[in-house]
Amino acid sequence: MNGAPRINAGRLLESLEALGRFGALPGGGTNRLALSDADRAARDWTVDRMRALDMTVRVDAIGNVFASYAGTEQRAPVLTGSHIDTVRTGGLYDGNYGVLAGLEVVATLREAGLRTHRPIEVAFFTNEEGARFQPDMLGSLVAVGGLPLAEALATRGIDGATVGEELQRIGYAGQAPVGAPQVDSFIELHIEQGPVLHQQGVDIGVVEGVQGICWLEFTLEGCSNHAGTTPMALRRDAGLVAARITAFAHELALRYGGRQLATVGAVELRPNLVNVIAQRAVMTVDLRNTDGAALARAEAEMLGFATRCAAEHGVVLGHRRLARFDPVAFDPALVELVAQEAQELGLSTLRLPSGAGHDAQMLARVCPSAMIFVPSVDGLSHNPGEHTEAHHLVQGAQVLLQVITRLANRAG
Amino acid sequence: MNGAPRINAGRLLESLEALGRFGALPGGGTNRLALSDADRAARDWTVDRMRALDMTVRVDAIGNVFASYAGTEQRAPVLTGSHIDTVRTGGLYDGNYGVLAGLEVVATLREAGLRTHRPIEVAFFTNEEGARFQPDMLGSLVAVGGLPLAEALATRGIDGATVGEELQRIGYAGQAPVGAPQVDSFIELHIEQGPVLHQQGVDIGVVEGVQGICWLEFTLEGCSNHAGTTPMALRRDAGLVAARITAFAHELALRYGGRQLATVGAVELRPNLVNVIAQRAVMTVDLRNTDGAALARAEAEMLGFATRCAAEHGVVLGHRRLARFDPVAFDPALVELVAQEAQELGLSTLRLPSGAGHDAQMLARVCPSAMIFVPSVDGLSHNPGEHTEAHHLVQGAQVLLQVITRLANRAG
Numbered sequence: 001m002n003g004a005p006r007i008n009a010g011r012l013l014e015s016l017e018a019l020g021r022f023g024a025l026p027g028g029g030t031n032r033l034a035l036s037d038a039d040r041a042a043r044d045w046t047v048d049r050m051r052a053l054d055m056t057v058r059v060d061a062i063g064n065v066f067a068s069y070a071g072t073e074q075r076a077p078v079l080t081g082s083h084i085d086t087v088r089t090g091g092l093y094d095g096n097y098g099v100l101a102g103l104e105v106v107a108t109l110r111e112a113g114l115r116t117h118r119p120i121e122v123a124f125f126t127n128e129e130g131a132r133f134q135p136d137m138l139g140s141l142v143a144v145g146g147l148p149l150a151e152a153l154a155t156r157g158i159d160g161a162t163v164g165e166e167l168q169r170i171g172y173a174g175q176a177p178v179g180a181p182q183v184d185s186f187i188e189l190h191i192e193q194g195p196v197l198h199q200q201g202v203d204i205g206v207v208e209g210v211q212g213i214c215w216l217e218f219t220l221e222g223c224s225n226h227a228g229t230t231p232m233a234l235r236r237d238a239g240l241v242a243a244r245i246t247a248f249a250h251e252l253a254l255r256y257g258g259r260q261l262a263t264v265g266a267v268e269l270r271p272n273l274v275n276v277i278a279q280r281a282v283m284t285v286d287l288r289n290t291d292g293a294a295l296a297r298a299e300a301e302m303l304g305f306a307t308r309c310a311a312e313h314g315v316v317l318g319h320r321r322l323a324r325f326d327p328v329a330f331d332p333a334l335v336e337l338v339a340q341e342a343q344e345l346g347l348s349t350l351r352l353p354s355g356a357g358h359d360a361q362m363l364a365r366v367c368p369s370a371m372i373f374v375p376s377v378d379g380l381s382h383n384p385g386e387h388t389e390a391h392h393l394v395q396g397a398q399v400l401l402q403v404i405t406r407l408a409n410r411a412g
Numbered sequence: 413m414n415g416a417p418r419i420n421a422g423r424l425l426e427s428l429e430a431l432g433r434f435g436a437l438p439g440g441g442t443n444r445l446a447l448s449d450a451d452r453a454a455r456d457w458t459v460d461r462m463r464a465l466d467m468t469v470r471v472d473a474i475g476n477v478f479a480s481y482a483g484t485e486q487r488a489p490v491l492t493g494s495h496i497d498t499v500r501t502g503g504l505y506d507g508n509y510g511v512l513a514g515l516e517v518v519a520t521l522r523e524a525g526l527r528t529h530r531p532i533e534v535a536f537f538t539n540e541e542g543a544r545f546q547p548d549m550l551g552s553l554v555a556v557g558g559l560p561l562a563e564a565l566a567t568r569g570i571d572g573a574t575v576g577e578e579l580q581r582i583g584y585a586g587q588a589p590v591g592a593p594q595v596d597s598f599i600e601l602h603i604e605q606g607p608v609l610h611q612q613g614v615d616i617g618v619v620e621g622v623q624g625i626c627w628l629e630f631t632l633e634g635c636s637n638h639a640g641t642t643p644m645a646l647r648r649d650a651g652l653v654a655a656r657i658t659a660f661a662h663e664l665a666l667r668y669g670g671r672q673l674a675t676v677g678a679v680e681l682r683p684n685l686v687n688v689i690a691q692r693a694v695m696t697v698d699l700r701n702t703d704g705a706a707l708a709r710a711e712a713e714m715l716g717f718a719t720r721c722a723a724e725h726g727v728v729l730g731h732r733r734l735a736r737f738d739p740v741a742f743d744p745a746l747v748e749l750v751a752q753e754a755q756e757l758g759l760s761t762l763r764l765p766s767g768a769g770h771d772a773q774m775l776a777r778v779c780p781s782a783m784i785f786v787p788s789v790d791g792l793s794h795n796p797g798e799h800t801e802a803h804h805l806v807q808g809a810q811v812l813l814q815v816i817t818r819l820a821n822r823a824g
Contacts, residue, residue, distance in 0.1 A: 194641025211640060215686055225791055227675035227698045228623060228767030229606025232665050234791070239676055240662050246655030253644050263639035264651055266684045269677070274627055274696040274734065276677045276794075284686040286639045322686065355640030379646070381638055382688070 004402050005112040009394040012104045016393070019045065019084065019100060020092040029384020030092065034085035034127035034138075035063070035157075035166035042084050043172060046099065046124065053106050055122070059174025061149055062142040063126040063167045066176070068119050069106045071408060076184040077119035078408040079367075080105070080400065082359060083128030083139070090129075091386025093393075097374075098189045099124045101397040105404055116408030118184055125359045126172075132157045135323070140362035145179040185334060185407050186363035189372045189400045191388050193356050195379025203347040203395055205373025206339045210354045210361040211259065211288040212295040212327035218245060218306055219318035224271060224279030236314040239269045239278030241306075248305045249285050252298060259353060260298060261288040284322065290353040292327045327353075328361040331368035334407075338372055341402040347395055356381075372399055416814050417524040421806040424516045428805070431457065431496065431512060432504040441796025442504065446497035446539035446550075447475070447569075447578035454496050455584060458511065458536065465518050467534070471586025473561055474554040475538040475579045478588070480531050481518045483820060488596040489531035490820040491779075492517070492812065494771060495540030495551070502541075503798025505805075509786075510601045511536045513809040517816055528820030530596055537771045538584075544569040547735075552774035557591040597746060597819050598775035601784045601812045603800050605768050607791025615759040615807055617785025618751045622766045622773040623671065623700040624707040624739035630657060630718050631730035636683060636691030648726040651681045651690030653718075660717045661697050664710060671702040671765055672710060696734065702765045704739045739765075740773040743780035746819075750784050753814040759807055768793075784811055 022045065023030045023038030032038040043065065050057050050067035057067045068077060082098025102122035109115070125143065130136025133155050135147075142152045153164030167173035192198075197205050222238035246264040253262035263286040270280040285302055289295035303319060310317035335351075342349045354361075354371060363369045374396035377387040434457065435442045435450030444450040455477065462469050462479035469479045480489060494510025514534035521527070537555065542548025545567050547559075554564045565576030579585040604610075609617050634650035658676040665674035675698040682692040697714055701707035715731060722729035747763070754761045766773075766783060775781045786808035789799040 192641065193638050194643075195637070195646050196641075196643065199646065213640070224795070225607070226605050226768060226793055227673065227677055228625070228700050228769075229604065229608075229793070230673075230767070230791055231606075231608065232662075232673060234607050234611060237662075237675070239679065240658060243655040243658030243662075243676065246652060247659050250644075250649075250652050250655075261639065261642075261644060263649070263687070263689055264655065265639055265681070265688045265690055266686050267651065267655075267679060267681055268684070269679055272678045272680070274629075274678050275675070275698050277675055278677055286687050288640050355642070356638060357640075379637055379642055381641070383636070 004405060005108050005114065007104050007108045007394065007397045007401055011107065012101060012393065012397055013390055015100045015104065016092055016096060019096050023086065025089065025384055027384060030086045030090050031088050032086040032090065033088065033132040034129065035132065035163065035170055039085055040170035046084060049103055050122065053103065053110060055106065058176045059172055060143065060176035060178050061174055062139050062152055062178055063172040063174060064123060064139045064143050066121050066123045068121045071116050071119040073117045075118045076182045077121040078404055079121045079123060079183045079186045080188065080404055081123035082188050082190060084124045085127055085129050087129050087131040087382045089384055090382060091384060093191045093386055093388050094193065094381055095128055097191055097393065101189050101400050104397050105401040108401060116405055118408040120404055120408055128359055133163055137357055137359055137362055140359035142178050143181055144362050144366045146362060146365065149178055181366055183363065183367045185367050186360060186369040187334065187372065187400065187403050187407065188358055188360040189396050190358060191381065192373040192376045193381035194376065196352055197350060197373060197375035198377055198379060200350060202350040202375065203392065204342040204349045204399055206335060206342065206349050206351045207330060207354050207371035207373055208335055208351050209290060209327055209329040210357060211290050212292050213323055213325045213357065214287040214295055214299045215322035216285040216299065216302060217320050217322050218283050220281040220310060221316040222279055222314065225277045227275040227277055230277060235277055237277050238281040238315050241310050241313050241315045242267055242281035242283045244309050245283065245306050249302060252301060256294060256298060259290040260294060288355060290327050295327065325357065328364050330364060330370040334368045334370035337406060338370055338399065338403055341406065342399050345398060372396055416817060417520050417526065419516050419520045419806065419809045419813055423519065424513060424805065424809055425802055427512045427516065428504055428508060431508050435498065437501065437796055439796060442498045442502050443500050444498040444502065445500065445544040446541065447544065447575065447582055451497055452582035458496060461515055462534065465515065465522060467518065470588045471584055472555065472588035472590050473586055474551050474564055474590055475584040475586060476535060476551045476555050478533050478535045480533045483528050483531040485529045487530045488594045489533040490816055491533045491535060491595045491598045492600065492816055493535035494600050494602060496536045497539055497541050499541050499543040499794045501796055502794060503796060505603045505798055505800050506605065506793055507540060509603055509805065513601050513812050516809050517813040520813060528817055530820040532816055532820055540771055545575055549769055549771055549774055552771035554590050555593055556774050556778045558774060558777065561590055593778055595779045597779050598772060598781040599746065599784065599812065599815050599819065600770060600772040601808050602770060603793065604785040604788045605793035606788065608764055609762060609785060609787035610789055610791060612762060614762040614787065615804065616754040616761045616811055618747060618754065618761050618763045619742060619766050619783035619785055620747055620763050621702055621739060621741040622769060623702050624704050625735055625737045626699040626707055626711045627734035628697040628711065628714060629732050629734050630695050632693040632722060633728040634691055637689045639687040639689055642689060647689055649689050650693040650727050653722050653725050653727045654679055654693035654695045656721050657695065657718050661714060664713060668706060668710060672706060673700040700767060702739050740776050742776060742782040746780045746782035749818060750782055750811065750815055753818065754811045757810060784808055
């Protein structure tokens, strides 16, 4: 594909800056919760940009927006895209980059007077972040038939409003049906949101799949007592059990090795006073692995340890799963295509899993799918300081262009 | 002392109920922060009760109140008492019991027409709890010359008012001097506030001293990163270090054995989210031991472990001492007298240290001092559910009467 047109670096970078102005935070970054006024403004701006490229825009019943750049044949399109909602303290690249790079691909082809056999569609999906409505990846989940539309529309956000009400309010309750998309393949370009590519000095991450996730919440009920008058043997210390579970989670991840991750990010003690034994602790454990069987073992081990440890300390354990997703493996041929196109451009590549969830894992249910990662400086994301070097942004978009073109022109 | 008069159980119990009405909480218990309006009302009521017993009342410059029941000789008095301030969610017994039992002793002797050789004084000390003004045991500390009066009066409380202003406001800025009390001996009756006597079914705790205390605060600065994208080896997890310090503190207490206690009661993580590695953790460690040398070793070990553990995880450790008191040993002869008098009454006894701080540890600086404990049901204290069985309250007061009478009548 040495003859492929080159994307316009300046236009791509300017578009990222421009989209970042919607919901901009004073010190940098953006706050653009799904279906908020800022999201509406960003959607309107993005749709205008789509129409300016002579793309045909349709909005589906969950507010996902698809813009089609016609091919020379009437066939199922090659789809790309991501999301433009952000967390409350988001950056400029998470999601936005994949959508705008998709539009930049179309703009580049259009300027060069090129059309592929299949249509190219660029989409942005509703509420990927899950920062306002649960679950995350809501729009793509509904699009592929993974969640009934009515249930999704009735979902109430952190501010009490429902998805359906907010879609109506901002004018994105569309007519296009959901549940059975006709798509040839899906390719999503995204920042890594982790430190691996940056640390290893690699240009392009070839994403083989998405880790499985298990979120557990443990509620530990002990007994609040005076730290100075209660002998060690008579204590029922919920905080100590929480600490031991935390240490165990870390040891488990090291013992499993490979792609096993374990994080205790949230712990709340009550009454949380220096001289009072904690009566109650609520904590979360975030387990991830690309290996579904290992993840299931890790979950069972965590629960087993927590049960034994709580009992040993006379503490009552409650637990619930806050989330559970099996690992997703992307299409091997498509993954290989990403690696080839990057290498043909002389870029270094690393195969890795995605640690975060992405719309691509939903699309993978209905069509061959894959992702392209570019490096995140220091792995920072969900943070106004989120940054990717300009040359990496440009390289990633060029790889996307070549992968899309190859997919949309291939025979069969 | 078989001929000693018996205290009036009904009168004692009624007085506890009556005093509990000042600052009463809706569901039980009291909120009577030092020098508050509720404390003023409780002080006025207690002083009235003292005067009704023909006791001579004096108020010192830090608001401690002393009521004297004259002896047959002009000699240094035997002092008893405690405090009537409470924490925000206090019970009816902590402090109050020692003051009212002292007055019940005087009432009983007076009804029997008995006077001891030495005067008997019953005191309540200002701001023992430390729930409004720091440090705790403020009144007794100033009384024995451990803190300059001016500094104590300038102490600002959690609501911004100073001790001096509040003493003036409630009318308890007294004239009696502080700093060099003339006292023969001090005996304080108190609820245990721990589970030991209740668990072991013992009537009377013979308190041999007060544990030394060391409060450490650790501030751990790591790096906030995505739980799904940050490999275990690249993490700087402040929450994990906090958990490992917590587990180490517990292991240390078990390894030291004896009277070593270790408690991590307070931990705060930031940002405290399920899928974000904690950037910051602030935690406390409460160490106590009756053995001062062991306590110093425990403190050094904790600091050493925290330093190593933080470094191992790339986390920056800050630390400060929030409090440090050496252990206090009570007067052996007085401790023995408490045991003897309880045993002569046919009561079971157990020698134990006090885990909490008490005014007696301040008085121990200037005169032979000791304490008598009665059982706390389930060890509950600083809690509206704080409870001591009526027969234990009566037994404790009877032991107090006999100890005081013995002390106040002894030769020399």
